[in-house]
Amino acid sequence: MPELxxxxxxxxxxxxxxxxxxxxxxxxxxxxxxxNSQQYIDNYLLGASVVGLRRRGKAxxxxxDTEYSLVIHLKMTGQLVYRGAEQRFGAGHxxxxxxGALPDKSTRVTFKLVDSSGKASKLFFNDQRKFGWxxxxxxxxxxxxxxxxxxxxxxxxxxxxxxxxxxxxxRRKNSKIKAVLLDxxxxxxxxxxxxxxxxxxxxxxxxxxxxxxxxxxxxxxxxQIKDVLELSINSGGSTDKNxxxxxxxxxxxxxxxxxxxxxxxxxxxxxxxxxKLRVAGRGxxxxxxxxxxxx
DNA sequence: CACTTGACCTGTCCGC
DNA sequence: TGCGGACAGGTCAAGT
Numbered sequence: 001m002p003e004l005x006x007x008x009x010x011x012x013x014x015x016x017x018x019x020x021x022x023x024x025x026x027x028x029x030x031x032x033x034x035x036n037s038q039q040y041i042d043n044y045l046l047g048a049s050v051v052g053l054r055r056r057g058k059a060x061x062x063x064x065d066t067e068y069s070l071v072i073h074l075k076m077t078g079q080l081v082y083r084g085a086e087q088r089f090g091a092g093h094x095x096x097x098x099x100g101a102l103p104d105k106s107t108r109v110t111f112k113l114v115d116s117s118g119k120a121s122k123l124f125f126n127d128q129r130k131f132g133w134x135x136x137x138x139x140x141x142x143x144x145x146x147x148x149x150x151x152x153x154x155x156x157x158x159x160x161x162x163x164x165x166x167x168x169x170x171r172r173k174n175s176k177i178k179a180v181l182l183d184x185x186x187x188x189x190x191x192x193x194x195x196x197x198x199x200x201x202x203x204x205x206x207x208x209x210x211x212x213x214x215x216x217x218x219x220x221x222x223x224q225i226k227d228v229l230e231l232s233i234n235s236g237g238s239t240d241k242n243x244x245x246x247x248x249x250x251x252x253x254x255x256x257x258x259x260x261x262x263x264x265x266x267x268x269x270x271x272x273x274x275x276k277l278r279v280a281g282r283g284x285x286x287x288x289x290x291x292x293x294x295x
Numbered sequence: 296c297a298c299t300t301g302a303c304c305t306g307t308c309c310g311c
Numbered sequence: 312t313g314c315g316g317a318c319a320g321g322t323c324a325a326g327t
Contacts, residue, residue: 002320003320003321128305129303281298281300
């Protein structure tokens with residue numbers, strides 16, 4: 001599930017609640033979801049306070065005052081949901097989070113926290129498919145952790161200009177553009193939804209090799225990537241099935257989707273029927289009229 | 296090196 | 312109603 005906009009929404013939500021809170025216990029029943037040793041947890045996690053939240057690509061980083069950080073990847077079905085008294089959900093609150101208590105059967109890790117006045121709260125890491133993970137690492141070592149070290153530029157960073165995007169993408173000039181967008185070492189944070197959406201916006205066929213796409217189209221694609229990611233962040237992300245934000249709310253971006261999961265429906269631009277194909281092993285949605293494969 | 300496939304897991308949906 | 316297979320937002324590793 002969660003791609004850059006969803007992860008960004010989770011981080012912004014947690015940033016309202018976690019800083020200053022102290023972690024007093026952690027429970028997990030699926031070791032792969034939290035593969036640190038008990039000694040490591042005792043020494044660097046328990047008793048530590050949260051100093052800040054960050055996102056890098058699709059990774060969530062929770063920095064602690066022990067100079068260690070919790071790095072969390074939600075993969076396909078992960079959720080990080082906070083429950084504390086300060087949320088004050090009233091009757092009619094749009095949050096889904098009061099529907100069904102946590103922990104539930106998808107809860108893999110439960111963090112218990114206290115604030116400076118001793119008031120208790122909890123952070124639940126839920127993950128139906130168990131692909132996701134949370135892991136405690138020394139903060140100073142994060143830049144040398146393999147997947148963070150190799151990760152490509154952040155599409156929404158000011159320093160990531162169109163030129164930066166182009167020079168990163170050309171490393172895979174013979175590859176299909178969709179596979180390139182999904183490659184986190186080329187550009188960070190794009191997944192299946194936003195790859196399909198940005199390619200439709202830029203009128204590029206997902207199987208088009210990079211070296212057959214003009215510079216002006218690539219520039220347009222980069223602009224559309226940023227626009228679609230920002231629109232989704234402003235919509236609270238995409239909820240296809242599992243995704244919820246830190247309060248347990250669903251995202252509404254998919255109501256704006258032009259192609260994703262719209263196979264059989266009319267293209268909003270030309271009226272042609274949207275079709276679904278398989279590109280780079282992933283379900284892929286295109287308008288066959290707007291997105292032609294060029295020789 | 297580029298590309299494909301299988302693996303990691305659970306749950307849901309669809310056809311028989 | 313049951314069963315088998317395909318498929319699902321993401322990444323790795325291993326094979327061709």
